[in-house]
Amino acid sequence: MPSPTTPEEKPEVLITAARIRARVVELGAEITRDYAGRSLVLVGVLKGCFVFLADLARTVDLPLEVDFMGISSYEGKATTGVVRITVDLARPIEGKDVLLVEDIVDSGLTMDYLLKNLATRKPRSLKVCALLEKPAAARRQVAIDYRGFQIEDGFAVGYGLDQDERFRNLPYVGLVR
Ligand code: IMP
Ligand code: MG
Secondary structure: OOOOOOOOOOOEEEEOHHHHHHHHHHHHHHHHHHOOOOOEEEEEEEOOOHHHHHHHHOOOOOOEEEEEEEEEEEEOOEEEEEEEEEEOOOOOOOOOEEEEEEEEEOOOHHHHHHHHHHHOOOOOEEEEEEEEEOOOOOOOOOOOOEEEEEOOOOEEEEOOEOEOOEOOOOOOEEEEO
16 A cells, blocks of 8 residues: 655745735736737746746736746755756747746846847847745846745745745745745
């Protein structure tokens, strides 16, 4: 008989599902206003974006395309400092309005790399939407155009964010000690 899985300890709640929902609606309205009369490509950064992007996309009232970039720079709780593309866009973005959708910006290394990479493909515009932003001392200068929440230091999980692939399915954003 397979051994039962040990019940996992639930991370403490940092941002409730209700607060996230309300903020996502605000972001969607802002994006809809800013891009009025245009169409938009949401580029989600895998895998952490998948819950946020799914909710955000449904609050944006514009002709919309969705594409994904896969990026890997973290092992467990620590960044390796090396950014690697694991999945590339399925379609060209030349001449298009592109909004990068990220779960969290910490050091800014990933975003900095992605912005430089995508800029070479000549989009009409390129902006950033991140659910969470950490106050990192050694932050790269990345402008976050649409930000959900600023959080304290600590490791955030849930609502798509993982710790070694766990906790992505939590409906809230929690903190792991
Ligand atoms: P950065 O390159 O340091 O800005 O890190 C960005 C990426 O690292 C994010 O896309 C996340 O996937 C991951 N990351 C950074 N901080 C956290 C965290 O607190 N929880 C979960 N993932 C994180
Ligand atoms: Mg991650």
